[in-house]
Amino acid sequence: MSKLDRLIEARLALKARFEAEMSKTPSLADERPQGTGPLNRHGMPKLPIGQVASKKWPVLDLGVHPEVPLAKWRLVIDGACRSPLSLSYEDFLAMPQTEDTSDFHCVTTWSRMDLRWKGVRFADLAATAGVDEAATHVMCHGYDGYSTNLPLVEAVKPDVLLVHTVDGQPLPREHGGPVRMITPQLYAWKGSKWINRIELMVGDRPGFWEQRGYSDTGYPWRNDRYG
Numbered sequence: 570m571s572k573l574d575r576l577i578e579a580r581l582a583l584k585a586r587f588e589a590e591m592s593k594t595p596s597l598a599d600e601r602p603q604g605t606g607p608l609n610r611h612g613m614p615k616l617p618i619g620q621v622a623s624k625k626w627p628v629l630d631l632g633v634h635p636e637v638p639l640a641k642w643r644l645v646i647d648g649a650c651r652s653p654l655s656l657s658y659e660d661f662l663a664m665p666q667t668e669d670t671s672d673f674h675c676v677t678t679w680s681r682m683d684l685r686w687k688g689v690r691f692a693d694l695a696a697t698a699g700v701d702e703a704a705t706h707v708m709c710h711g712y713d714g715y716s717t718n719l720p721l722v723e724a725v726k727p728d729v730l731l732v733h734t735v736d737g738q739p740l741p742r743e744h745g746g747p748v749r750m751i752t753p754q755l756y757a758w759k760g761s762k763w764i765n766r767i768e769l770m771v772g773d774r775p776g777f778w779e780q781r782g783y784s785d786t787g788y789p790w791r792n793d794r795y796g
Contacts, residue, residue, distance in 0.1 A: 733747055
């Protein structure tokens with residue numbers, strides 16, 4: 570069996586593990602999601618409640634924009650997994666690359682629509698690391714010291730990517746380049762800019778903003794901004 574075949578097999582096993590639970594998550598199961606406009610790719614109103622479509626892409630972060638040369642960038646995947654990883658940028662690009670179009674919902678009430686992304690599915694990285702059966706959550710860490718938590722059932726959705734390209738151009742540094750995580754079915758703070766570590770966890774614990782009163786779950790179509 571080739572390396573790619575093994576990855577596909579592991580990804581399918583991970584999908585099967587979470588598939589039933591995934592279908593019950595709010596962004597897929599809510600009968601009356603709160604929002605406006607035509608339906609999006611998942612049958613939800615395109616604009617979640619309280620959001621305004623923006624053609625601009627505001628820069629919001631902790632005030633630190635780390636400069637990470639590609640030659641020095643590393644992604645560590647560790648914690649509750651059987652095969653911890655430390656990937657160089659070249660290793661990362663050697664993973665299966667996924668192109669997807671999705672929307673970006675910021676908790677500060679603006680949304681940028683139909684961004685074209687390219688990167689690696691979180692699910693492929695998790696499958697390569699061999700997620701422990703007991704693992705339930707993930708903490709994403711950035712080079713700027715940022716952290717944010719989310720359930721594995723959300724992280725393994727197929728539109729959750731670690732991206733290096735947006736709209737055909739390298740991801741700008743101010744938006745988290747060289748690599749950031751995106752979480753289209755959650756508010757955007759649930760994906761770390763300048764990502765450098767994915768910590769698989771048994772149980773949950775709050776990240777940076779969650780410790781400061783933001784929601785632990787972050788569902789845009791429930792106006793789920795604060796805890």
